[in-house]
Amino acid sequence: MKHLFSLKSLILILSVSLAYNLSYAQKLSKLKKATLQEVEGLRDEVQSMAESLWQYSETALFEHKSCNLLISKLENAGFTIEKGVADMPTAFVASYGQGQPIIGILAEYDALPGVGNAPAPEKKGRDDGITSGHGCGHNLFGAATVGSAIAIKQIMEKQNLKGTIRLYGCPAEETVIGKVYMAKAGLFDDLDAALHWHPSTETQAWNRTGNAMNNFSVEFYGISAHGAADPWNGRSALDAVELMNYGVNLMREHVEPTTRIHYVIPNAGEAPNVVPSYAKVWYYVRDITRDKVEKLYDRLLKIAEGAAMATETEFKVSLFTGVHEVLSNEPLLKEIQTNMELLGPIQFTEEEQQWAKTMQKASGKEEVGLKGEIKPLKDEIPGHRGGGSTDVAEVSYITPTSGFSATSAPFGIPWHSWQASASHGTSIGHKSAQFATKLLAITGIEMLTNEKLLEAAKSDFKERTKGEPYKCPIPQDQKPPLPDTASGN
Ligand SMILES: [Zn+2]
8 A cells, every 4th residue: 555655656756747847837838939929020130230320331340330320229129238348339228127047139330341242143243333242141140140139028017027137238349349349348247148249151050169369459669761862861661560579470380279360561761861759560360369469479579579679670569459268158059059940941042042152153162052951960079170260259258158150152252242131131131130139039038048058158158267257458548549540459
């Protein structure tokens, strides 16, 4: 009897917990379903935002119209807006809700100079003469993140969910500035987790980590003199730039294979018969960890000092910005993958595939069309990083952060290009934004309602950062290089 009783109670306990889990799962899937319905209702709005941002194509820190458009959409939807945060007129924070958890969604909306193109599969200027373009797809990025934040807000309101959803309007990603200064201002400090995405030629959970980087210039000051009549009276600032670059190029043999150093010379003198009294060299130095970049940066500054000493010139270093490598977060990445598979691949029409193939042909690439399928989640490869750098990295060192890419352009085309700008102004780009809106919204709602997911994300974060607090790569008192003061950037 006794045995039977305990068996009965065991069955009871099991069935109660099963029912609980079932209802929890049902509730969640219901919640995701309801969230997707909200996104559906915002479809036209997301498309029109993507189109407007594409039309504006405003470059880093000039994104006034783009920023105002996104703010007005969020304001109308009931968000509270803080404008001009972190000393940048085109940065903002939009919030809805109260208390924890606080989930952040990162928006970007800056374009690139010189890559503007008509929404055509061949190289062709825009009718309105605008030469900048969304060659990185931040028009889709901005539209989808704002759309998803509004969808989440609507569900929170309808279902009385607790917590806060925050949309971060992050300007100047292309110059790797916006989030660095926002991080320095402490704007991400109270987040429980953050989400981002990026347009791309493939659809996948984002397990790339990018490179840490410093972006700085060295200005040399010499003495002018006649190049032939009295050159002995001169001290050439250009000589100092050349000597610095020579030193750096010799140093290349003595850095690790993961190191990347590149420079341009924005100022090198005015005329050969005048010994240049002023010259400037602009450098990026990158490597797979922040630590490595800082050590390399010290070595580069020593070379600058040596060049100044040898040429009897003065020098000044300006560190415009710096970032970490991106810190991944496995629980969030897996959640994104699950939701991605739930949504299924982005479906492109035969016409869109043909358009893509025409562009691939015009670009000398294999005519494979668009790749809308969802790629399987890849394991992280230790020590292997992508070439570029992003300021999303700063957020990832402050709070658990994860994201994904969604297909917005033909496979194999160059990025930051006329091809990418063109694609991002067509239905191909718009489909990417609609997909991203859905994925951000259902992942965001899961993060807001699933305590266990947040706990797992936080413990993964703690393990990766080893509990070390975030240290901003730029000096605490430095102001963002706004356009009127950014002549060196
Ligand atoms: Zn980008």
